[in-house]
Amino acid sequence: MGKGITSRSEDYSQWYNDLVIKADLAENSAVRGCMVIKPYGYGIWERMQAILDKRFKETGHTNAYFPLFIPKSFFSKEAAHVEGFATECAVVTHYRLKNDGSGNIVVDEDAKLEEELIVRPTSETIIWNTYKGWVESYRDLPILVNQWANVVRWEMRTRLFLRTAEFLWQEGHTAHATREEAVEEAERMLEVYAEFAEKILAVPVIRGRKTENERFAGALDTYCIEALMQDGKALQAGTSHFLGQNFAKAFDVKFTSKEGKLEHVWATSWGVSTRLMGALIMAHSDDQGLVLPPKLAPIQVVIVPIYKTEEEKANIDQFVDALTAELKGMDISFKYDDRDTQRPGFKFAEWELKGVPLRIAVGSRDLQNGTVELARRDTQTKETVSQEGLAVNIENTLAIIQENIYQKALSFRDSHITEVSSYEEFKQVLENKGGFISCHWDGTLETEKRVKEETKATIRCIPLDAKQEEGLCVFTGKPSAQKVLFAKAY
Amino acid sequence: MGKGITSRSEDYSQWYNDLVIKADLAENSAVRGCMVIKPYGYGIWERMQAILDKRFKETGHTNAYFPLFIPKSFFSKEAAHVEGFATECAVVTHYRLKNDGSGNIVVDEDAKLEEELIVRPTSETIIWNTYKGWVESYRDLPILVNQWANVVRWEMRTRLFLRTAEFLWQEGHTAHATREEAVEEAERMLEVYAEFAEKILAVPVIRGRKTENERFAGALDTYCIEALMQDGKALQAGTSHFLGQNFAKAFDVKFTSKEGKLEHVWATSWGVSTRLMGALIMAHSDDQGLVLPPKLAPIQVVIVPIYKTEEEKANIDQFVDALTAELKGMDISFKYDDRDTQRPGFKFAEWELKGVPLRIAVGSRDLQNGTVELARRDTQTKETVSQEGLAVNIENTLAIIQENIYQKALSFRDSHITEVSSYEEFKQVLENKGGFISCHWDGTLETEKRVKEETKATIRCIPLDAKQEEGLCVFTGKPSAQKVLFAKAY
Missing domain, CATH: 3.30.930.10 (Bira Bifunctional Protein; Domain 2)
Incomplete structure (x- = not known):
């Protein structure tokens, strides 16, 4: 795919x-x-x-x-x-269309609203x-x-x-x-x-x-x-x-x-x-597609059967029936992707793209060995695990994935908050590293606007947990009561 | 109230x-x-x-x-x-307002949409x-x-x-x-x-x-x-x-x-x-207010305490705490209306108006006797019942209310389907009794329109379970293949 x-x-x-x-x-x-x-x-x-x-x-x-x-x-x-x-409102001015006689539908100018309405x-x-x-x-x-x-x-x-x-x-x-x-x-x-x-x-x-x-x-x-x-x-x-x-x-x-x-x-x-x-x-998300936290994923687990014969498929079906009955009871959402129009590799790529947190692949040899293959979307790792206690293993792994995704984002975020004490440094960090820049600001709209014009960075917020610490504005050198966070933003 | x-x-x-x-x-x-x-x-x-x-x-x-x-x-x-x-569409023609210079907000004529949009x-x-x-x-x-x-x-x-x-x-x-x-x-x-x-x-x-x-x-x-x-x-x-x-x-x-x-x-x-x-x-619903079927009622049970002293109130609170804990477990929604700004009679009338299916009143004497007063909104009846097994009694009564409301509506509906075989009869039933009128119709738009003009009744539907039975249209006397249902409608 x-x-x-x-x-x-x-x-x-x-x-x-x-x-x-x-x-x-x-x-x-x-x-x-x-x-x-x-x-x-x-x-x-x-x-x-x-x-x-x-x-x-x-x-x-x-x-x-x-x-x-x-x-x-x-x-x-x-x-x-x-x-x-x-400046950004849609305005309703009329309430009727009509046929203009030559088959075109036009706004009926006679049906004008007394007072225009804003959507x-x-x-x-x-x-x-x-x-x-x-x-x-x-x-x-x-x-x-x-x-x-x-x-x-x-x-x-x-x-x-x-x-x-x-x-x-x-x-x-x-x-x-x-x-x-x-x-x-x-x-x-x-x-x-x-x-x-x-x-x-x-x-x-x-x-x-x-x-x-x-x-x-x-x-x-x-x-x-x-x-x-x-x-x-x-x-x-x-x-x-x-x-x-x-x-x-x-x-x-x-x-x-x-x-x-x-x-x-x-x-x-x-x-x-x-x-x-x-x-x-x-x-x-990454270059392979979405990465969804389990708590929001519409499908938390996808199960892909690997088989050559109808008999093999029937055996896998039986195993999957038992597993999914357990998952249902645990309120874990799943999809059994047994489409016969697509190969397993295609399915793997599709569910990876859609960010399904956990993928289970199961074939005939797995059935013999009492195992399945469990693949995590977040770490792109897979391992062969026992069928015994599989549902509980899945539940635990989903919780681990949720936490791992958060920790990964947290460590990225924390490593992208940079304290600066000069405008030079400010511009350098903004250019080369991005993220939040923590610095003193003199509290004026004028400075805020100038920085935005020059760098496209805006004050994202004054953090609620910011200490009151006096310093000097990195842009004007004027006194500042506390640090604020700048960043380029969506 | x-x-x-x-x-x-x-x-x-x-x-x-x-x-x-x-x-x-x-x-x-x-x-x-x-x-x-x-x-x-x-x-x-x-x-x-x-x-x-x-x-x-x-x-x-x-x-x-x-x-x-x-x-x-x-x-x-x-x-x-x-x-x-x-003929009944709201049309968006512009996407901006502006200040006209004298403080009025007007539609900005320069910001016209290329193609009008229909809501x-x-x-x-x-x-x-x-x-x-x-x-x-x-x-x-x-x-x-x-x-x-x-x-x-x-x-x-x-x-x-x-x-x-x-x-x-x-x-x-x-x-x-x-x-x-x-x-x-x-x-x-x-x-x-x-x-x-x-x-x-x-x-x-x-x-x-x-x-x-x-x-x-x-x-x-x-x-x-x-x-x-x-x-x-x-x-x-x-x-x-x-x-x-x-x-x-x-x-x-x-x-x-x-x-x-x-x-x-x-x-x-x-x-x-x-x-x-x-x-x-x-x-x-009736002249006293809403009557809600329990399956849709946002509040299925309201509990009103009857007391004079703080001590009485405290005893009732204790009883209600135990009861509502049970109701929660059974997924029955309730409200404990212990407002001290309103009298019980006011509360009774308010919840009656709002169609709460079941009302429980409980006072000090009830606590002594191990009873409560249970009042049904649908039948306007009340009875004194034991506190023992009360939650289950409530659950059963809600099911009975749901069924009773349906049966009442069904018997009203069934008694308001009238078969007629002449236009005179049609008009009489429509005038004096209303409801659905079942009769033969010749299948033409013309007849349908004329009846609507003359009586305001429209063909509501050709019932899916209508028998194919030949007859004569009650309006024109022409052949008809099956009966249809007429009524005045909202």
Whole structure:
């Protein structure tokens, strides 16, 4: 099977695209910037959804659904918000097509909407307009609601999963009686994301705060998790915003406090998207194809029979039946690939490409010896193991793979955080090694912008665990209160 | 608690609206025709999704995701299809807003799309345009894909859940090598829907075929399930379409058969939507509020403590802790409503309104006697039962409630299928009793249209189990090969 995947060293960006296409994860559609998520890719996203959804519910949230469309006028209500989103919105102006008489379908100009509608790029405005009707007293708070939805941002340059005009995400929108409670919520959800990234995606992340310049449009504080890809570029994998009272003021959402005072409600919002698919792919995969952490793999184990005669096949079938019955009971997902249209070598390459964590090959000699061949995708190693206790062996090996993938990504990430103390050093590291650069910064937007212009690196975050240590900005030499992390980013 | 629900006999339509609002299921949004599905309503929809999704997967389907937008030109490719949908589409014409200089946000006329985009009203066109790239040989078939998505149909008159401009649904789109296989698939999915309606929603349905006039735009055959609401009107609860080769021809999707011949692919599509929420509400509920079948109720059991002192409360808490631990183990969902801001009577009314199937009240005297009060929502009856074996009693009672709700709806439905043999009788039954009317029809579109104009009744379906029995059309006296079912419908 010719995989046709460009190697990472040759062209990292092409390698990524090849992988997404060849592993059947997604493809471009006929609509500019919009993707089709194919069944194998969607299967991974569904696993992400199920696990995140469970965690949201465990932390007290329920799901709801708000309209796809937002009246244009809502966008003008929060000044910073409209600045952030206006240039990348899809606008619905008409609601009817008609036949123009010569068989062409055209927009019916007579059916113009009174007020144009925006296809939601994010839902703060429509949701806060709704919350206005839900809140009267402190007894109605908190509101802890999440929505799984599609959103549209008309990006000019798109890449499958990483940046698409339409993408899938979840957006949590919560309302609270006090500032403290809202901040606590924003921090709690950041930790839910961080733990999900590390324990499930096997992607280590840095928890941090955005600078004012990089904040969400309308937020007082944006928390983020930042991951590192194999090419040394950072990827923002999730954000959680403390919105203060901005949206409550814009949409006049007030409540009567326990003390009988009328006050504006405090807000958070937080989201992760199908962009996580991009992070997952770029963090672990290799030139042979995807490497999936077992906790997200739609198929955790593939079993390939090696046989020449029908009789041999029948014996193998019998063995596989018993094994898969055990796997089912242990909630381990598997595929028995007994297609007779393809050779074993073709199958090996295909499942390697698709990142299935464990492959079992079993032939007649194995049956005689009471063994199978067990191959790990992450280490590309294989060994002959006993059929006795095989299911438990598989379960343990999957856990080992999950941990190994994480440790590998962690050691790569940790070896790519470089402390620098001069701009020369900064540029050198950025050029030659990439990764996160930890350095002092004078806290001004001006410096941040200049560095971005000159090097394309941005401040990814001020790590939450950053020590308060005084120093001098590596760009201007001015005083700095703490170090921040710079990187080039997706 | 003043429920403020209009009674069914007073105004059925207002009763429905009151119920949807007061039970916190959904509300109208600021966008005309688009609803907000509130957490309690969305919780029911999530249960529907989970159960249906499992059945789709058990029947070999996988999920995928296709773009929200469809290029306008795609709509012209299947003639019947565009006729069916063109008048009710939302059209995206621009992709940017801007500030007009005086602080107003306006559509940026310079950022016009080259080709207008349609917000999907259904996805046959974009999906078949995609399948073109997926199919070469018979080995690539069948494609068994489903999508959970939002769709938009710009309806002029909308009602919460029953008819909204945006709604949520699933749409299955399958591709097959033969006509027989496609027909079989369409029939299989109809049966999945029918079983779901009867076993889970507890709504009996008639399985049938639509007449040519009522078919989906682009289908050769539309199968449907038809339910009966308490006001004697029918509601189409799901459809499954045999599309023949229409979309394959429109989008040029061919495959090489086993025999080496190049042939067009055969198609089906099938869907159910948030409209099912409307069917669920209208089939079972009463003047006191919702009546939910236990299999869909987000909360199956509510427990209300009756106490005066903190000490009494502590004793009840202890009892409830033990009970709910048991319920958890049995996968029975519950809520312990120990709010100290509301009285028991208020709580009883609230959970009655929200349709919780079973209510347990427990006070100090109950603890002394080893009893609780068990109240059924469906029959509005209560009895004092022993605490011994309570969890099992609850489990059994939930099963009894599920069955009782179904039987009640079934007997109502069965008593509302009336055979008539004259137009006079037809009109009388329609006027005085409603429900389904079974009668002979001459098979012409003309008669179908005339009856609709004169009586507002439409042919709901030709039941799949209809006997071939010759007779005379009750409207024209012409020969008829079989009886069909008429009704007024939602």
